[in-house]
Amino acid sequence: MSSESGSVTRSEVVCVTGGSGYIGSWLVCLLLRRGYTVHATVKNLKDERETKHLEALEGADSRLRLFQIDLLDYDSIVAAVNGAAGVFHLASPCIVDQVQDPEKELLDPAIKGTDNVLTAAKELGVRRVVVTSSISAIIPSPNWPADVVKGEDCWTDTEYCKQKGVWYPLSKTLAEKAAWEFSKEKGLDVVVVNPGTVMGPILPPGLNASMLMILRLLQGCTDIYEDFFMGSVHVKDVALAHILVYENKSASGRHLCVEAISHYGDFAAKVAELYPEYNVPRLPKDTQPGLLRAKTGSKKLMDLGLQFIPMEQIIKDSVESLRSKGFIS
């Protein structure tokens, strides 16, 4: 079976790094549903919390292989990528607070890990690599002209990140830059997806950073992260975005992947309105002064056929999943 682009055979083998994670699990799920054979990477094959939910997916018994990798161990990556026509590189540490050693915990695995994955892909003749970057590689960018919408042209200010000690955006920005540099120098076909804050149904047993954020809000946490825009996006849309940019040969460059950009205060107010039974705090409405609203921020993905699930449904799917998994009652 071929895609619209005519270049992708859906029975082919693809590799998903970070396959055990929140977004990775949904991507593996959708790829299996589409007929692909998937090499998914996990950090520890012996840990059932990383493997069981993947092994339970439809098609997993015959078309899923799990590989243990460490992003800093090139040979482990080669074994996972070997035989794959395409690679989706999602694995990256997602620690947004309490970083003790930024170099070791975030920057090295993100940047050297990307380099290792792309080197393996090039060596093994992979056709296209989809790299999962983030809206965090687009903002914070405080020196961007105030009257110009921040989109795929805009890059996070790395000096500002260092000054403020915000290491996760720095890790995503430097990793994405490394990917573009590699692509240019070595001639590897790379496409990038830049998701906002990803929410929706949870497949793994544990919670990732973005679902923890909405859980904290439901529990009454009043933290407002400086420069934190709510670029909400449904986890299934993020997984689909990866597949669309992989399958459509014409897709190129960065792809901002958000359904809506809102003030964090407005997002919290929406959660409170939908779920008055929880202790959602009232936050200032204007949490990011000067925020510009763009209705078609993710136009590139919309043009590829992605119809984004609206924010209200994203919130409902998130809360229902947090409830059914027992994170809130």
Ligand SMILES: NC(=O)c1ccc[n+]([C@@H]2O[C@H](COP(=O)([O-])OP(=O)(O)OC[C@H]3O[C@@H](n4cnc5c(N)ncnc54)[C@H](OP(=O)(O)O)[C@@H]3O)[C@@H](O)[C@H]2O)c1
């Ligand atoms: N969630 C969001 O809102 C969001 C938004 C924009 C971009 N992203 C990006 O999307 C990707 C997936 O994020 P997620 O939300 O799905 O987070 P997640 O659930 O924490 O997934 C991260 C994955 O990376 C793996 N990983 C981390 N460090 C590794 C290492 N040193 N060696 C091998 N594997 C390693 C993790 O393995 P373990 O499970 O074993 O730790 C996990 O499978 C990341 O690149 C993240 O930056 C996420």
